Structure formats: structure tokens, C-alpha cells
Amino acid sequence: MSMVLRRLLTAIPTLFGVVVVTFLLTRVLPGDPAVFFASNPSMSAADIAAVREHLGLDLPLRDQFLVYLGNLMHGDLGRSVATGQSVAAEFARRLPASAELTVAAFALAVAIALPLGVAAALRPGSPVDHAARLIATLGASLPSFVTGLLLIFAFYVFAGIAPEPAGRLAPFMVEPERVTGFLTLDALLAGERATFAAALRQLALPAAAMALFALAPLTRMTRAAMIATLGADFIRTARAAGLSRRTIIVTYALRNAMVPVATTMGMTFSYMLGANVLIERVFSWPGIGAFAIDSLINLDYAPLQAFMLVMAAVFITVNLATDLVTALIDPRAAR
Amino acid sequence: MNALLSVRGLGVDFETGDGPVHVLENVSLDIAPGEITGIIGESGSGKSVMAFAVMGILDPAARITGGDILFRGESLLAMDPRRRDGWRGREAAIIFQNPRAALNPIRRVGDQIGDVIARHDRPPAHALRGRVEDALRRVGIPDPARRARAWPFELSGGQCQRISIAMALACRPGLLIADEPTTGLDVTTQAAIIALIRALARENGTAVALITHDLALAAATCDRLAIMHAGHVVETAPAPTILAAPRHPYTRALLASAPALAGSINELQPIPGRLPDLRRADLPPCRFAERCPRRIARCDAPGPLGLHEAAPRHLLACRNPP
Amino acid sequence: MTRIARHLARGNPLDLAGFALFGLLCLTAAFGPLLVAHDPLATDAAAMLQPPSARHWFGTDQIGRDILARVVVAARLDLLIAAGAVGLSMVAGSIMGAFIGYRGGWADVVVSRLVDVMMAFPLFVLAMALVAALGNSVANVVYATAIVNLPFYIRLARAEVRLRRDLGYVEAARVGGAGDGRILMRHLVPNIAAPLVIQGSVNLGWAVLNAAGLSFLGLGVRPPAAEWGIMVAEGVRFIASGQWWIATFPGLALMLAVLAFNLLGDALRDLLDPRLRT
Ligand SMILES: Nc1ncnc2c1ncn2[C@@H]1O[C@H](COP(=O)(O)OP(=O)(O)OP(=O)(O)O)[C@@H](O)[C@H]1O
Numbered sequence: 001m002s003m004v005l006r007r008l009l010t011a012i013p014t015l016f017g018v019v020v021v022t023f024l025l026t027r028v029l030p031g032d033p034a035v036f037f038a039s040n041p042s043m044s045a046a047d048i049a050a051v052r053e054h055l056g057l058d059l060p061l062r063d064q065f066l067v068y069l070g071n072l073m074h075g076d077l078g079r080s081v082a083t084g085q086s087v088a089a090e091f092a093r094r095l096p097a098s099a100e101l102t103v104a105a106f107a108l109a110v111a112i113a114l115p116l117g118v119a120a121a122l123r124p125g126s127p128v129d130h131a132a133r134l135i136a137t138l139g140a141s142l143p144s145f146v147t148g149l150l151l152i153f154a155f156y157v158f159a160g161i162a163p164e165p166a167g168r169l170a171p172f173m174v175e176p177e178r179v180t181g182f183l184t185l186d187a188l189l190a191g192e193r194a195t196f197a198a199a200l201r202q203l204a205l206p207a208a209a210m211a212l213f214a215l216a217p218l219t220r221m222t223r224a225a226m227i228a229t230l231g232a233d234f235i236r237t238a239r240a241a242g243l244s245r246r247t248i249i250v251t252y253a254l255r256n257a258m259v260p261v262a263t264t265m266g267m268t269f270s271y272m273l274g275a276n277v278l279i280e281r282v283f284s285w286p287g288i289g290a291f292a293i294d295s296l297i298n299l300d301y302a303p304l305q306a307f308m309l310v311m312a313a314v315f316i317t318v319n320l321a322t323d324l325v326t327a328l329i330d331p332r333a334a335r
Numbered sequence: 336m337n338a339l340l341s342v343r344g345l346g347v348d349f350e351t352g353d354g355p356v357h358v359l360e361n362v363s364l365d366i367a368p369g370e371i372t373g374i375i376g377e378s379g380s381g382k383s384v385m386a387f388a389v390m391g392i393l394d395p396a397a398r399i400t401g402g403d404i405l406f407r408g409e410s411l412l413a414m415d416p417r418r419r420d421g422w423r424g425r426e427a428a429i430i431f432q433n434p435r436a437a438l439n440p441i442r443r444v445g446d447q448i449g450d451v452i453a454r455h456d457r458p459p460a461h462a463l464r465g466r467v468e469d470a471l472r473r474v475g476i477p478d479p480a481r482r483a484r485a486w487p488f489e490l491s492g493g494q495c496q497r498i499s500i501a502m503a504l505a506c507r508p509g510l511l512i513a514d515e516p517t518t519g520l521d522v523t524t525q526a527a528i529i530a531l532i533r534a535l536a537r538e539n540g541t542a543v544a545l546i547t548h549d550l551a552l553a554a555a556t557c558d559r560l561a562i563m564h565a566g567h568v569v570e571t572a573p574a575p576t577i578l579a580a581p582r583h584p585y586t587r588a589l590l591a592s593a594p595a596l597a598g599s600i601n602e603l604q605p606i607p608g609r610l611p612d613l614r615r616a617d618l619p620p621c622r623f624a625e626r627c628p629r630r631i632a633r634c635d636a637p638g639p640l641g642l643h644e645a646a647p648r649h650l651l652a653c654r655n656p657p
Numbered sequence: 658m659t660r661i662a663r664h665l666a667r668g669n670p671l672d673l674a675g676f677a678l679f680g681l682l683c684l685t686a687a688f689g690p691l692l693v694a695h696d697p698l699a700t701d702a703a704a705m706l707q708p709p710s711a712r713h714w715f716g717t718d719q720i721g722r723d724i725l726a727r728v729v730v731a732a733r734l735d736l737l738i739a740a741g742a743v744g745l746s747m748v749a750g751s752i753m754g755a756f757i758g759y760r761g762g763w764a765d766v767v768v769s770r771l772v773d774v775m776m777a778f779p780l781f782v783l784a785m786a787l788v789a790a791l792g793n794s795v796a797n798v799v800y801a802t803a804i805v806n807l808p809f810y811i812r813l814a815r816a817e818v819r820l821r822r823d824l825g826y827v828e829a830a831r832v833g834g835a836g837d838g839r840i841l842m843r844h845l846v847p848n849i850a851a852p853l854v855i856q857g858s859v860n861l862g863w864a865v866l867n868a869a870g871l872s873f874l875g876l877g878v879r880p881p882a883a884e885w886g887i888m889v890a891e892g893v894r895f896i897a898s899g900q901w902w903i904a905t906f907p908g909l910a911l912m913l914a915v916l917a918f919n920l921l922g923d924a925l926r927d928l929l930d931p932r933l934r935t
């Protein structure tokens with residue numbers, strides 16, 4: 001328990017640092033938000049000054065920061081200059097799309113990587129082992145946006161079995177009532193099987209592209225950790241005690257191997273957050289990454305700022321969760 | 336023959352990148368029920384490999400090239416693998432050196448003992464806890480109910496070894512192999528662990544194979560001694576006989592090099608030479624020959640070197656004994 | 658060198674493939690422009706969107722440029738960006754890490770905290786924001802990639818120096834009157850070279866991906882420059898209409914380059930640090 005508290009406390013300075021960095025970054029960005037309006041010829045210098053004042057850009061940097069911090073406290077992530085919309089509202093709308101994609105891809109990658117890594121470790125030098133090593137090396141070399149495109153070409157253009165890569169649901173379909181924000185789950189909850197199938201089909205390719213990306217580190221670490229654990233003295237003890245193969249592999253080896261694997265899972269999940277940006281772009285996925293990129297290209301910085309904050313917050317949460325899981329598995333880490 | 340365990344002409348090779356290593360050759364050894372047998376030899380002489388072969392936990396790189404291992408007259412090598420799994424832990428058990436590493440670091444010690452009991456004796460679930468506490472009590476762990484919930488990292492090395500012993504003896508096996516059980520423990524703990532093993536073995540009629548480098552310890556603890564050198568058993572006899580009338584030149588050298596047994600510090604003599612490289616294809620029939628002061632032409636004559644009875648209950652593998 | 662040769666002769670085929678691919682890549686980067694039959698920037702209205710053929714092995718793009726020529730020529734730019742970024746961050750990061758590891762104190766606290774903060778962002782996202790902040794140019798892609806890689810080198814060098822700073826030979830040098838700077842540069846930094854080189858080769862692959870990803874999004878390198886990420890981005894529109902070659906070949910080149918660095922990293926790890934072998 002004290003360990004949880006300690007970890008929470010150490011996350012605070014990091015979180016504060018993240019806020020400072022995000023703030024500074026957006027202040028040095030070349031696009032002065034007011035200039036955006038200045039490009040409109042009907043605006044005079046006085047108008048621009050008014051906009052600056054409205055946006056608080058005439059204040060000293062320290063005061064700007066305090067205002068920014070105060071707004072954050074109220075959940076105000078600023079406004080998109082391009083659309084005039086609240087960034088927080090836009091994020092609330094888009095976050096489930098990104099989350100569903102990332103979680104689905106992560107679950108898919110884990111579901112493949114764990115058994116593959118374990119099987120490879122149990123039979124070193126076997127075909128499974130070679131396959132695992134190939135995936136671990138090749139997978140780490142796949143640019144996710146290229147795999148995404150190749151998947152689109154193969155399954156949509158060429159084979160014609162995947163739907164058009166344009167968002168989460170075909171335009172003519174009605175979204176299910178929003179409960180979780182995950183379309184697949186919501187469709188199931190509403191009992192609309194056709195919608196569920198359609199949403200799953202949309203999800204399949206981008207999730208696969210992202211899972212491919214995550215597969216490599218997960219497989220590599222599972223295999224390595226399992227090999228190391230299987231060679232440990234206590235496994236020899238368990239074998240000598242005549243414990244069943246199942247008990248030895250699952251209760252003794254796998255649980256121990258899960259300690260480093262859990263850490264790798266956390267890291268991989270965070271990497272996936274970054275890769276999200278590219279995948280969402282390739283598949284026109286209406287998530288926060290795509291939104292951030294569109295804003296960046298339009299020199300609209302509030303969404304980018306919010307995006308970085310959200311990413312860092314998720315990252316810190318994931319790290320925290322990883323530490324907790326590790327502490328649950330390993331009593332030595334819980335102290 | 337009423338041996339509990341009988342190793343007969345056992346050979347073990349290890350496959351390595353540079354060809355096979357001939358780790359054990361024609362190893363024979365009998366262990367009688369209820370007896371404590373010391374297995375002694377320099378590092379690398381194959382003591383652990385023999386123990387692992389008996390337990391059936393050899394590394395995948397190991398290959399049994401010949402011989403057999405009988406337990407209560409039944410061949411372990413021919414035994415159905417599933418029965419062999421049940422045999423391990425119930426009929427025979429082993430404890431290792433470095434007791435802390437030998438325990439699963441993330442499982443409570445009581446659960447680890449419970450795993451063994453549950454696997455072999457299948458007691459009703461409510462009885463398991465009591466059995467675990469009994470096992471802990473027998474190895475002298477105070478407050479077993481509380482200790483059962485401890486993690487290995489919370490215990491000292493000596494306590495971890497007690498847990499290992501509790502685990503090994505939980506199902507009252509007929510044979511306990513103790514592979515250097517006290518290496519790495521401090522001296523007082525060493526004595527306590529050895530005393531514990533002895534007491535439990537006597538109490539339950541368990542036969543013990545005590546593997547050690549320490550000739551003095553073995554002489555004080557064991558009924559019989561088996562001396563190993565470079566993958567051969569070179570001499571076995573009752574412990575007093577080995578001490579008083581050793582026959583093999585290697586045994587004599589070993590005695591002369593043991594501080595506690597040599598008459599005075601001035602009489603201490605290191606054993607000349609080193610173990611031969613076991614990867615060699617041209618290993619001599621007697622692997623001690625190249626270090627032996629009594630080597631004669633007959634020693635190098637081709638043909639296997641077996642143990643022969645030099646006196647009643649005294650076996651020797653030497654072609655030119657003194 | 659002989660050690661490398663002996664290791665290769667013993668023949669892990671993957672290691673061999675890594676060195677071979679890496680060599681090929683370097684040759685392409687060095688001599689690519691001399692080898693190609695077409696001008697990578699020359700448009701040809703008569704040969705637009707042609708599939709691979711004997712004349713255009715990789716086909717042509719929407720304005721008739723030869724894709725093979727562009728893929729080959731792009732190697733230099735992509736590798737230079739990656740090498741520049743990794744070189745910069747390796748030098749800067751290891752000096753900073755070695756310094757704070759050796760000195761400790763408040764500098765250590767501040768830099769370590771900063772590193773924690775940087776690591777809290779997904780690195781690609783951070784690189785994206787940095788390029789936006791610094792301005793959209795090739796040089797800034799190099800700087801941004803270098804900056805987001807800094808934490809790895811800082812942490813690595815710091816940890817290695819902390820491990821070693823109290824060892825005998827360092828103590829001996831200190832007693833012998835060597836100054837801190839001299840101890841750092843002569844006695845500590847050379848000893849942490851192996852892990853740094855391994856980290857560097859792995860990072861090269863990552864840096865290539867990072868740079869290509871940025872230009873895929875329209876950050877950094879600008880058209881009409883031949884660069885793999887841009888070429889993939891340009892080909893995206895044509896995937897749906899079946900003109901797969903425009904995006905696929907630069908994508909494959911990118912993949913091969915990253916693969917080469919990853920294999921090289923694994924091989925170097927085996928070679929320099931057998932402890933880490935997996
Ligand atoms: N997995 C293996 N691969 C190759 N050779 C091995 C392997 N395991 C053991 N050996 C070799 O077998 C020989 C005997 O090893 P063993 O561990 O049985 O010695 P030991 O008598 O128990 O020594 P110690 O007192 O050091 O424990 C050694 O020469 C060792 O090199």
C-alpha cells in the first residue's frame with residue numbers, strides 16, 4: 001500500500017514537468033495563434049491585438065502559465081483556433097475511437113505474442129522458435145504506416161474482403177447508443193449484431209497493423225524471459241519435486257517471466273500511443289491522433305498541446321499500472 | 336541384493352558445440368535403505384550429474400550412453416515417464432546448494448511445500464495446511480503457521496535450506512539426495528543443517544546420498560563413502576575403512592589434502608595435476624592415471640576399468656593398488 | 658576487426674545478413690545517384706502511373722518520375738538524417754550522462770528529472786511537436802530526433818559511469834593526480850563505448866523510422882525531395898485505385914533499412930556483450 005502511495009507521489013513532479021514542457025513547447029511554436037487571424041486581410045492591427053489580449057498572449061509568460069494551469073484544473077484544454085470548438089469536447093468525442101483501436105490492437109498482440117514466446121522458449125531451436133525469432137526481428141522493422149497501407153492493398157483493394165478504410169463504421173450505418181464509446185462493445189450491449197460485425201470489420205485492419213508493430217517486442221521479451229526463468233534453479237527444484245508440467249510451466253515459470261513481460265507490455269502500450277498517430281492517418285480513423293495531426297498542419301496548436309498532455313497522462317498512468325501489476329506478481333517489488 | 340538405489344555402469348555424455356563431453360563413464364554405486372552414503376570428489380567430477388541422472392532432471396544436452404539405474408529393483412530409465420514424474424518427489428527427493436535460488440522467489444514457502452504434497456498425496460483441501468505446517472515443524476521452523484506465509488526473500492539462507500528439506504521430505508521419500516546442501520552457509524548453520532538431515536533420515540529410515548567436497552564432514556556423517564574422480568567412481572567402502580585403510584591412490588591423495596584429516600598442517604599435500612579434459616577422445620581407461628604416482632604400463636592397457644571387490648564391502652577401481 | 662571476422666565466419670546467418678544489408682545500404686547511399694538510369698526529379702507526362710516494367714523497374718508515379726531512381730537516391734537523405742540524429746544524441750547524451758553520473762549532486766537530480774519528463778511522452782509524438790516548434794526543415798528533423806533520443810544515452814552513460822566511478826582503476830587515476838575531466842574522458846567514457854555502440858545501432862533503425870514517419874505526416878522533408886516517407890505518403894492516394902507500386906517500393910526500402918540496422922544491432926550485441934544475448 002505504501003508502495004502505491006510512493007509511486008503516486010513520484011508521478012506528481014513528472015506530471016508537472018509534462019505540463020511545463022507542453023506549455024513551453026506551444027509558446028515557442030512559430031505560429032502565433034493571433035497570426036492565424038492576421039492572415040485574414042480584413043483584420044487590422046488593432047483587431048490582432050484584441051485577439052492576442054483575448055487569448056491572454058499579452059501577459060508575461062509566468063502569468064500565461066498560471067492561467068494555463070488554472071484552465072487545466074477546470075478541465076479546459078483551450079479552443080481550437082480553426083474551428084472555435086472546445087478541445088476538451090472534441091477529445092471526449094474522439095478519445096474512445098483511439099482507445100478502442102489501441103486496446104484492440106494491444107489485446108491482439110498480447111494474445112499472439114505470449115503463447116508464441118512461451119512455445120518458443122519451451123522448444124528452443126524448433127520451427128516455433130524460429131518463427132518467434134523471425135517475428136521479433138522482422139516485426140521490429142515494420143513501419144506501421146507501410147504495413148497499414150499494404151494491408152489495405154491486400155485486403156481491401158486486391159482481395160476485396162475488408163471494408164473501405166474510412167473510419168469506424170460505414171457511413172450508412174447508425175452508431176449504437178453510446179455507453180462505453182467502443183463501437184463494438186456498444187453494439188453488443190445494444191444487441192445489434194450487424195453493427196457489431198461492421199464495426200469489427202472496420203477495426204480489423206488498423207488493429208492488425210498496430211498489433212504487428214507491438215508483436216515484436218512482446219514476443220522477444222516473452223521468449224527471453226521464459227528461457228531465463230526455465231533455466232532458473234527453482235524450476236529444477238520444481239521438476240525434481242515431480243510437480244506436473246502444467247504447474248511448472250504456468251505457476252512457476254510463466255508467473256515469474258511475467259515480471260519483465262509486464263514492464264515490456266507497459267512500454268509497448270506507450271509506443272503504440274505514438275504509432276497511433278500514423279495508423280489513424282492511414283485509415284482515416286477519427287481518433288485524437290488524427291485530430292492532433294490535422295491541427296498541427298493547420299498551425300492550430302491547442303489541440304496538439306492537449307494531445308501531448310493526454311498522451312503523457314496516459315503514459316504515466318500506464319507506468320503506474322505496470323508497477324502495480326509487477327508488485328502484485330512479485331512481492332519483492334511491493335516493498 | 337537389497338540396495339534401495341543401484342546405479343549400474345552408468346554413462347552420461349553432454350553434447351556441446353565442440354563435440355561430446357564424457358562426463359560419466361561406467362559409474363556403479365549402491366545405496367542401502369536407511370544408510371547415509373557420502374559421495375565425494377573434486378569439483379567437476381560428476382557428482383551432480385550423477386544425482387541429476389538418478390532424479391531424471393538432466394539437462395536436455397545430456398545423453399545417457401549406457402548402464403541402468405534401479406530403484407527397489409525397478410529400472411528408472413525404462414519407467415514410463417508419467418510414472419517417473421510421480422516417483423520424483425514421492426519416492427526420491429533432492430535438495431540443492433544455494434537454497435535461496437532453489438525456491439520460487441514469488442511463491443509463499445508454504446504454498447511451495449503444499450504444491451508437492453498436493454501433487455503426490457492429494458490430501459483433502461482442508462487438510463493441506465496442516466500437512467504443510469507439520470512439514471515445517473519437522474525441520475525445526477518455529478511458528479510454522481506464520482512462516483508458511485513467508486516469501487523466500489524474507490528468510491535466511493539456512494532457513495531457506497530448511498524449507499527445501501521440508502519440501503523434499505514432505506512425502507517421506509525413501510531416498511534423499513543432498514547435493515552440497517551446506518555450501519554457502521555459515522559454519523554454525525552448516526552443522527545444524529547436516530544434523531537435521533541426519534536426524535530426519537534416521538527417524539524415517541530415509542536413505543541419504545550426501546554429495547560434498549568435504550571429506551571430514553562426510554567421514555563424520557556417513558555410513559559409507561563413494562569417491563568419485565573425473566566421472567568414475569574409484570572406491571567405495573564403509574566410512575571408517577576409507578579413513579583407516581584407503582586403497583585407491585586418489586583417495587589417499589584426497590585424505591592427505593584434507594585439512595581436518597591430515598595429521599598436521601605440515602602433512603597437508605595438494606593433489607598433483609588437474610582433472611583431465613573430459614572432451615578428449617583418448618581418455619585413458621583410468622582417468623587418474625595421468626596424475627598417479629603408481630601408474631604402470633598395465634594401467635594404460637585398453638579395456639574398461641571396473642570396480643572389483645578388494646575386501647568385503649570394499650570396492651576399488653585400480654589396476655595397481657598399493 | 659579479427660574478432661568480428663571470426664564471429665562472422667562461425668556464421669550466424671542472421672548476423673551475416675545484417676552486415677551484408679548494412680553494407681549494401683551504405684553503398685547505395687554513397688553511390689546511388691551515380692547508379693540510377695533516370696533523373697529522380699524529372700517528370701514525364703507521357704509515362705505517368707506506369708506499373709513496373711523493363712524500362713521502369715519499380716514503375717512511375719503520378720507525374721511520371723521513375724520510382725526506382727527515387728528510392729535509390731532517397732537512401733542518402735534518410736541515412737544522413739538518421740546517422741546525424743543518432744550521432745548527435747550519442748555524443749551529447751553520453752557526455753551529459755557521464756557527467757551527471759560522475760558528479761551526482763543537483764545537476765544529476767535536475768537532468769534525471771528532465772529525462773523522466775521527456776520519457777513520459779510517446780517519443781514520436783514528442784518529435785512531431787518539436788519539429789512543429791523548431792520549424793519545418795530537414796535540419797530540425799535531425800535535431801528533434803536527436804533530442805528525443807537523448808534520454809537513452811543519458812541514462813545508459815549515467816548508469817555505466819556510476820557503476821564504475823568507484824572502481825580501482827579510477828581510484829588509482831585519481832590518486833595519481835588526474836583531474837575529473839581527464840578521468841572521465843580517458844578512463845570512464847572509453848569503457849562504456851560498447852553498450853553505447855549497441856544502443857546506437859538499434860537507435861539508427863528507430864531514427865530512420867522516426868524521420869520517415871515525420872515526413873509521411875508532412876513534417877520536415879518537403880516534396881519534391883526523394884525521401885521514403887514522403888514517397889509513401891504520395892502513394893497513399895493511389896492505393897485504392899490499385900497503383901500499389903508507388904507506395905510499396907519506398908515502403909519496402911524503408912523496411913529493409915530498418916531491418917538492416919536491427920540485425921546489425923543484434924549482431925553487435927552478440928559480439929560486444931555476450932551477457933545480453935537472447
Ligand atoms: N550442461 C552441461 N554441458 C556440458 N558439460 C556439462 C554440463 N553440465 C555439467 N557438465 C560437465 O560435467 C562435469 C561434471 O559436472 P558436475 O556438475 O557433475 O560436477 P560436480 O562434481 O557436481 O562439481 P561441483 O562440486 O563443482 O558441483 C563437468 O566437467 C562439467 O563441465
Ligand SMILES: [Mg+2]
Pocket residue numbers: 382383384514
Ligand atoms: Mg555439483
